[in-house]
Amino acid sequence: xxxxxxxxxxxxxxxxxxxxxxxxxxxxxxxxxxxxxxxxxxxxxxxxxxxxxxxxxxxxxxxxxxxxxxxxxxxxxxxxxxxxxxxxxxxxxxxxxxxxxxxxxxxxxxxxxxxxxxxxxxxxxxxxxxxxxxxxxxxxxxxxxxxxxxxxxxxxxxxxxxxxxxxxxxxxxxxxxxxxxxxxxxxxxxxxxxxxxxxxxxxxxxxxxxxxxxxxxxxxxxxxxxxxxxxx
Numbered sequence: 001x002x003x004x005x006x007x008x009x010x011x012x013x014x015x016x017x018x019x020x021x022x023x024x025x026x027x028x029x030x031x032x033x034x035x036x037x038x039x040x041x042x043x044x045x046x047x048x049x050x051x052x053x054x055x056x057x058x059x060x061x062x063x064x065x066x067x068x069x070x071x072x073x074x075x076x077x078x079x080x081x082x083x084x085x086x087x088x089x090x091x092x093x094x095x096x097x098x099x100x101x102x103x104x105x106x107x108x109x110x111x112x113x114x115x116x117x118x119x120x121x122x123x124x125x126x127x128x129x130x131x132x133x134x135x136x137x138x139x140x141x142x143x144x145x146x147x148x149x150x151x152x153x154x155x156x157x158x159x160x161x162x163x164x165x166x167x168x169x170x171x172x173x174x175x176x177x178x179x180x181x182x183x184x185x186x187x188x189x190x191x192x193x194x195x196x197x198x199x200x201x202x203x204x205x206x207x208x209x210x211x212x213x214x215x216x217x218x219x220x221x222x223x224x225x226x227x228x229x230x231x232x
Contacts, residue, residue, distance in 0.1 A: 105137035132169040178210025198222040
């Protein structure tokens with residue numbers, strides 16, 4: 001049979017939720033085509049559906065061997081370990097990624113969380129700075145870090161200073177995203193640095209995703225707080 005026949009049959013088995021038959025069909029397909037990302041990803045998901053974690057990890061190992069330069073499979077394997085309370089195995093993979101690419105943001109972010117849980121705050125902060133300075137890290141991941149630190153830094157001058165440093169790194173790495181300016185503005189506002197807060201929100205509203213009522217409202221409030229009536 002042609003490869004397309006196996007693909008169609010596997011799709012039918014998946015539609016029927018007959019995972020074992022789908023896996024056997026994909027195994028037969030691989031004998032014709034060799035290892036491919038698409039088929040290995042499908043088999044990984046099927047093994048996860050069946051609750052067979054080790055076999056799912058084996059599929060990631062095959063992809064790691066087949067595509068050694070692609071870090072995403074090592075990162076995915078680490079996430080799988082972390083999600084299943086195998087944090088030390090995850091840590092080794094994150095360290096391996098950073099040996100190859102020291103500035104890889106996701107590995108740095110995950111190691112930062114690991115070190116924080118271990119009480120190694122200096123190591124955690126060093127990893128966080130690398131992650132937050134990266135243009136590759138998604139802005140929502142950066143905002144999540146800053147919001148968490150915003151909550152825990154109130155009344156702690158050292159942690160507040162660290163939060164501002166990370167916010168500045170975020171603005172530098174994502175200057176065209178309103179979220180980075182808005183979070184920095186919130187930090188300044190909490191610390192009653194009202195003019196600095198206004199400037200951050202003013203930057204935010206000029207950006208495509210920043211023209212929002214909530215940000216304009218902050219600018220109105222701050223103008224009143226500063227008695228800037230003409231600006232208000």
